[in-house]
Amino acid sequence: MKNITVIEPQFVSVFQCIGSECRDHCCKGWDITLDKPTVNRYLKSSRIEIKTLAAENIVTTRRSYENWGKMKLNTAGNCAFLDEARLCKVHSELGASALSPTCATYPRGAKIFKYEKQKSLALSCPEAARQLLSSPDAMLFEQTNYLQPEANKAQELDQEKKLLNLMCLNIVKYSGEHIDEAFYALASFLLYTGKVNDADDRVAKLEDYFAQTISSLTQGGIRQQLDQVKPDYNLQWSLLLRMQTYFGGITKLRGLPMLDHYINKLIYIQTEGAKNNDINQSMVRLENAWQSKMMPWFAERPWVMNNYIQYRIYDSFFPGDDSLTPLMKLYLLTADWFLLKSLIAASVEMVGQVDEDDIINIIYSYHSVTKHTAKSALAFVAEINKTKVNDDLSLIYLLK
Structure with a gap:
């Protein structure tokens, strides 16, 4: 068994979609791609409305397994499965498990390393942006661990890059509302990191200059x-x-x-x-x-x-x-x-x-x-x- 560490800012862990209350819902104005199982599930649905809407509005592209089809948008630019209350008919009639991977995961995302997963949210979601900007603790990190049979099929996390990332995060944090100072300090810090080439005490020198x-x-x-x-x-x-x-x-x-x-x-x-x-x-x-x-x-x-x-x-x-x-x-x-x-x-x-x-x-x-x-x-x-x-x-x- 392999130990996997999960990192996520607090605003990611507390995020919940607010559905029809959203100021600008995510089911319009974008290409909505569907994988092969989702296309087949909708076209063969026992729910007549879902099956009919799928037959009329899914364009089968077969570009790849993940991009097997694409939803046509109506004249208002909305997904055909969106109802008058701006809620998803697939979700309400078939349940969350019937959603396509795109719809089920957005705005969630993650960077995957061999033994670590760093969760995040896309700020193109208005509610994600609101959660990030409105809470003083939004960027406090939470860490959990779980076991899985094998390590993730991804590159191992470069520990020096992780150290630099944490240092840059703290430089910004200490600047408070003075973001211009944060950028100036980051520029100075990065200039220094580019000059330090001594492998033996590089980390010690970086830590000293960071301080x-x-x-x-x-x-x-x-x-x-x-x-x-x-x-x-x-x-x-x-x-x-x-x-x-x-x-x-x-x-x-x-x-x-x-x-x-x-x-x-x-x-x-x-x-x-x-x-x-x-x-x-x-x-x-x-x-x-x-x-x-x-x-x-x-x-x-x-x-x-x-x-x-x-x-x-x-x-x-x-x-x-x-x-x-x-x-x-x-x-x-x-x-x-x-x-x-x-x-x-x-x-x-x-x-x-x-x-x-x-x-x-x-x-x-x-x-x-x-x-x-x-x-x-x-x-x-x-x-x-x-x-x-x-x-x-x-x-x-x-x-x-």
Whole structure:
């Protein structure tokens, strides 16, 4: 028997689907793929309505065992099995066990290693986003163990990468509501990890520099260094335009109408600056809104965005695999943060007050459009990566 460790943040362990109460249900606007047993189960169902709906709305693709069919969406963009109360007819008539793997597991997911499983939730689910952002303890980790006959058929967990991931999580945690300081500290820490090559005492050196980084965060040293950085408004403006161009080319995708609602507020502020031929005006206006309206609100709720960045580091096992350099990954994460920050700042500037629902709406819809599938994530990464200036350290110019 093999001992398997299961890690999950608290918001993952307490998550429950809220069904028809959800602000934007997951049965519309996306391709819903069905595996072979599910297709056959629905087409041969003893329930006439299920069988009829399946025959009329399942397109048999036979691309693979897991992708044997796809649901056609109706004129409203909904799955044909969705009833008037926005509940699943398959679930209500056949039970949860009859759901396809896609429907049964979403928004749940996990990274599987040989002896460890790291559970998570997709933030394209509005309720998952709400749970993450609204609870101070959402990113507290829970660990359980169980026995199974064999180890998981997956690679063994790299212990140094796990150590780096935990260190990065704690750097963010210690920054509280000051996420800009977290990113600056992470950049400094990752630069150092890239320079330490002595295998004999590498871990000891990393632990020592990590302790120094935490001390600099808590004692104000990181703040002093960050205050010396001057913003690059051209880089910031370029990134916002890239985002708007990218989203403008997308149609009929779940979450996009909600995201557009907030993008339009941002566009209005940018347009005002463009009228005066002064892009700096718009960027300064957004930063002032963030500092004067959002930061006091976050000071009373320091977990809100801190939980979000911790989630991103945990969910991606940052700095993770070797497909991209750690600094490149940090640049992309910082770009995401800057875009979300700009959308939130534009909303509070236009509306005049802070509403937690706006933050939830922005984050879940952003993830729906940019993070829901590997394909969408890669496309968005390629777009925002075009705005880099010289190297990955241009990320620091997005923090001011």
